[in-house]
Amino acid sequence: MLVLEGVTRRFGAKAAVSGVDLAVAPGSFVGVIGRSGAGKSTLLRMVNRLVEPSEGVIRFGDRDVTALTGRALRDWRARCAMIFQQFNLVGRLDVLTNVLMGRLNAVPASRALVRLWSAEDKAIALAALEQFDIAGLAAERADRLSGGQQQRVAIARALVQEPDIILADEPIASLDPRNTRVVMDALRRINRHYGITVLCNLHSLDLARGCCDRLVGMAAGRVVFDGTPADLTDAAVRELYGLEAAEVLDAPPPAAVRFPAAAAGLAA
Numbered sequence: 001m002l003v004l005e006g007v008t009r010r011f012g013a014k015a016a017v018s019g020v021d022l023a024v025a026p027g028s029f030v031g032v033i034g035r036s037g038a039g040k041s042t043l044l045r046m047v048n049r050l051v052e053p054s055e056g057v058i059r060f061g062d063r064d065v066t067a068l069t070g071r072a073l074r075d076w077r078a079r080c081a082m083i084f085q086q087f088n089l090v091g092r093l094d095v096l097t098n099v100l101m102g103r104l105n106a107v108p109a110s111r112a113l114v115r116l117w118s119a120e121d122k123a124i125a126l127a128a129l130e131q132f133d134i135a136g137l138a139a140e141r142a143d144r145l146s147g148g149q150q151q152r153v154a155i156a157r158a159l160v161q162e163p164d165i166i167l168a169d170e171p172i173a174s175l176d177p178r179n180t181r182v183v184m185d186a187l188r189r190i191n192r193h194y195g196i197t198v199l200c201n202l203h204s205l206d207l208a209r210g211c212c213d214r215l216v217g218m219a220a221g222r223v224v225f226d227g228t229p230a231d232l233t234d235a236a237v238r239e240l241y242g243l244e245a246a247e248v249l250d251a252p253p254p255a256a257v258r259f260p261a262a263a264a265g266l267a268a
């Protein structure tokens, strides 16, 4: 269980995140929603300590994440893989090597430094690529791939880290509707198949409703909604999005990002 207690982050006088209490059950798929500037990215980044909390405690099981340093902090970061809007691959390296980077924490430093990957590590990385239908691209330079392919490589890299949690910060913000669906399916498959907890920031309310088990809504750094997609009434949306609510509520659901069969990828 991931638990946040009274977590606050200030930048100067401004609190980007303010007194957040949250418990995330293992294996859940939680969407973090809210308007731009609500504090979603800062919240996610505090979980893996890319951003340091100003106050509060973050725990995972009996581990005090906020107190970790050195090797223990690196281990924690390996246990909670991050997926970014801009993919964060090394463009000049091939796809397989990018995925193998996810194994860095699992191999001895001497081998990692010279990128002497074992046959087993390569097999694990290839198997991850196969899961997302991109094994055929293993030898391609990462920067030759489309955005959707690059994000699938990033998800494969996260998967080979064998994480407990995946933190996805607007993972589909740079993608077209078709790739949006492919990438969200990939995240759902990981969640359902491996039981990996997913905490995912999403701008699209429709997408969040369609693929998350639970929604956490933020406004001005605070959690103002916490419930199932069915609990998210129009009134709750108005509180979350303020003047933008009409826009969000009226947005026609893009057909290509609907998840009618609760994620087609689950059977794979």
Ligand SMILES: Nc1ncnc2c1ncn2[C@@H]1O[C@H](COP(=O)(O)OP(=O)(O)OP(=O)(O)O)[C@@H](O)[C@H]1O
Binding pocket: 011, 015, 016, 034, 035, 036, 037, 038, 039, 040, 041, 042, 043
């Ligand atoms: N490094 C920083 N320095 C100063 N202010 C920051 C920093 N990072 C975030 N903020 C501020 O904190 C607030 C919350 O930002 P954050 O990026 O967490 O929101 P968000 O909900 O993820 O927004 P978006 O959906 O636009 O990414 C914003 O007002 C932002 O300007």
